[in-house]
Amino acid sequence: MDIREVRRHNLKKLMDKEFGLGARGAQSRLAEKLKKPQNFISRCLFEPEKNGAKTIGEDFAREIEEAFGLARYVLDAPMETGGEQVNEAATDIAKPRQGDICIPQYDVRASMGPGQVAPKEYVETVRNITVRSEYLREQGIIYTHAENLAVITGFGESMGATFSSGDPLIVDKGITEVVVDGVYAFTLDGMLYIKRLQRLPKMIRMISDNEAFPTYDIKGAELESLVVHARVLLAWNARRL
Structure with a gap:
């Protein structure tokens, strides 16, 4: 429906x-x-x-x-x-119990490979999950505000050493710039990615945790097209047992 x-x-x-x-x-x-x-x-x-x-x-x-x-x-x-x-x-x-955080899931796919065209309706909520705030603290997760948390899904193999294609990812939409090194959801030249970003003098390095994929330096005029949507805080990994 x-x-x-x-x-x-x-x-x-x-x-x-x-x-x-x-x-x-x-x-x-x-x-x-x-x-x-x-x-x-x-x-x-x-x-x-x-x-x-x-x-x-x-x-x-x-x-x-x-x-x-x-x-x-x-x-x-x-x-x-x-x-x-x-x-x-x-x-x-x-209704959430005391200490629960409701995290919405967004109908958006970000690429962990060569990139995907960013959806026009980036924030269309389709469902949500509820987690205990204690669980996030136990995982060492620090976020700007509970209402900035969201779940997106990454597709591709370039981050395979850290999380797999199809894993739900909890992100913080309150982080919209690369202040510290980390994994981010971002667009570059209109394409949507999930990659590790490293701030360096006068440029930002885009890193794939899968060594089969080369790094890429974002610099010069190309930096103008970099838009950070969120920082990825946690991967909800599923493993077949």
């Missing part, structure tokens, strides 16, 4: 749970709770093919979660149902 349709279904379930299934005036009360005009809420609940139907965008989805006291990005995942109403136990599980 398309994420926009998931959000619409979830908003209706939240309305039914909060104000009663099919209750008169439910949309008005929902509009009041969300501080939006009733017509706006009504259009958000329209079937997609109906004239005037409105998409629940990224910003409004986060406002809905905040108004209902839900974890960020819960609205983007299908909610369990019991009959016609939201299953309360499932909703409770969706």
Whole structure:
């Protein structure tokens, strides 16, 4: 199901749970709770093919979660149902416990090889994971802010000595420049990469942890096209046993 349709279904379930299934005036009360005009809420609940139907965008989805006291990005995942109403136990599980961090996964692939064209919608959230903050601390992970964490997927073999093609990678989107050496997600000349970057005098060296791939020095005018999107903090490695 398309994420926009998931959000619409979830908003209706939240309305039914909060104000009663099919209750008169439910949309008005929902509009009041969300501080939006009733017509706006009504259009958000329209079937997609109906004239005037409105998409629940990224910003409004986060406002809905905040108004209902839900974890960020819960609205983007299908909610369990019991009959016609939201299953309360499932909703409770969706709320993070103290110390949990909800990390969204982005529909973006970065290349660990020759590069891929960067997607136009870099930040379209498709799902999320929840981890204990203690786990990140145990792994020695330092990040700018929990809301800057995200999960992306790298494809290719050039970083094979460190992580494999297809591994989920936790990144920090709050880091947008190469201050210290590390692995980064970045674009160069419009191509998207995940590589190790090393700052050197007047240039930045792009390094593949697989020795079969040569290093590359980014310098001169080419530095102008380097855009750092995030620093890679941790690879969620999966190994067949």
